Amino acid sequence: DVKVTQSSRYLVKRTGxxxxxxxxxxxxxxxxxxxxxxxxxxxxxxxxSYDVKMKEKGDIPEGYSVSREKKERFSxxxxxxxxxxxxxxxxxxxxxxxxxGYTFGSGTRLTVV
Amino acid sequence: SQxxxxxxxxxxxxxxxxxxxxxxxxxxxxxxxxxxxxxGRGLVHLILIRSNEREKHSGRLRVTLDTSKKSSxxxxxxxxxxxxxxxxxxxxxxxxxLTFGKGITLSVRP
Numbered sequence: 001d002v003k004v005t006q007s008s009r010y011l012v013k014r015t016g017x018x019x020x021x022x023x024x025x026x027x028x029x030x031x032x033x034x035x036x037x038x039x040x041x042x043x044x045x046x047x048x049s050y051d052v053k054m055k056e057k058g059d060i061p062e063g064y065s066v067s068r069e070k071k072e073r074f075s076x077x078x079x080x081x082x083x084x085x086x087x088x089x090x091x092x093x094x095x096x097x098x099x100x101g102y103t104f105g106s107g108t109r110l111t112v113v
Numbered sequence: 114s115q116x117x118x119x120x121x122x123x124x125x126x127x128x129x130x131x132x133x134x135x136x137x138x139x140x141x142x143x144x145x146x147x148x149x150x151x152x153g154r155g156l157v158h159l160i161l162i163r164s165n166e167r168e169k170h171s172g173r174l175r176v177t178l179d180t181s182k183k184s185s186x187x188x189x190x191x192x193x194x195x196x197x198x199x200x201x202x203x204x205x206x207x208x209x210x211l212t213f214g215k216g217i218t219l220s221v222r223p
Contacts, residue, residue, distance in 0.1 A: 004155075033210065042215035043156075043201070058210070090155055097205045101146050101158030109153070 003027075006091050006105035013112050019078040021108050023091030031094040032074035033102065034058075034066065036087040043090065049074055081112045117145070117202040117214035125220040132189040134217045136202030137182075143205050145178055147187050150199045150216070159187075159200075192221045 007022035025032065033048040035058075045058030047066040055066050063085060067075045074093075078085055088109050092102040120135045136145070144163045148156040162169045162178045162185065169176045175188040189196055199218050203211040 031210075035213075040215070043213040045210060045212075048210055088153075092156075097211060098143050099161075101148070101161050102156070102203075102211060103158065104148075104155035106155045107153070 004091055004093050004103050004105040006089075006108050008108050009106060011108055011110045013078075013081050013110065015082060015112055017078075017081050017112075019081045019110070019112075021076040021078075021089055021091075021110070023074045023076070023105055024072050025074075025093040025103070026072065027093070027095075027103075028071065029093040029095050029103075030071070031097065032068065033092045033094070034064075034074065034076045035090045035092065036060070037090055037107075038087050046076065083112050086110060086112045117204050117212065119200070119202055119214045119217045121217060122215075123218045123220075125222065126192055127222050128192060128194055130192055132192050132196070132219055132221070134187045134189075134200055134202075134219070136185045136187070136214060138185075138202075138204045139183065140206065142180075145176075145185050146203045146205070146211065147174075147176060147185075148201045148203060148213075150201065152198075156201060189219075192219075194221050194223045197221045 004025045034046045035043040049055045049068045065077045090107045091105040094102045117136045117138045146161045147159045150156045160171050162176050173190045178185045199216045201216045203213045
């Protein structure tokens with residue numbers, strides 16, 4: 001089974017801090033995604049990547065950046081954390097969206113105080 | 114932008130009953146997928162149905178797709194308390210990322 005591991009389940013950070021959320025998948029998936037999930041808003045795509053060193057903006061990229069230096073690792077960076085970035089962050093990977101579903105990590109619940 | 118919209122938003126049934134959840138979408142798709150999320154956890158992929166398929170089964174799950182009506186339904190038969198979760202539909206266009214709906218909260222009473 002493909003496994004997607006997110007480095008932290010819970011994280012508390014201060015306003016203005018730079019925050020790194022790490023995601024690692026153990027299968028050879030090209031595609032990786034970062035979503036945030038908020039009550040009443042569902043899942044919203046922040047960034048995704050179809051290959052190493054490649055990234056594309058999703059629906060809500062403002063305030064975020066990403067890094068994909070190796071195929072298995074996709075990092076989400078909050079350049080200067082703000083309270084409105086308090087959310088559940090979900091990482092996912094996929095072999096081919098046309099034929100396979102996504103495998104999600106367990107999520108990181110980030111609180112910015 | 115949200116492509117899929119689930120209906121109802123919340124559903125409460127007795128153990129042993131069937132649960133039917135619906136999803137509607139707006140544009141043409143390559144496939145439609147259903148996911149489950151237990152409280153505070155990541156999503157788990159349940160089933161994928163391609164645009165040229167009309168019905169698919171997996172265990173107690175049955176998914177239908179009507180591309181003319183741009184809608185899908187997920188049926189869980191003989192529900193169990195362990196089926197209590199949020200369910201999401203997600204749509205994919207060709208060579209593209211998934212877009213998720215806001216989810217349906219299913220409660221199965223013992």
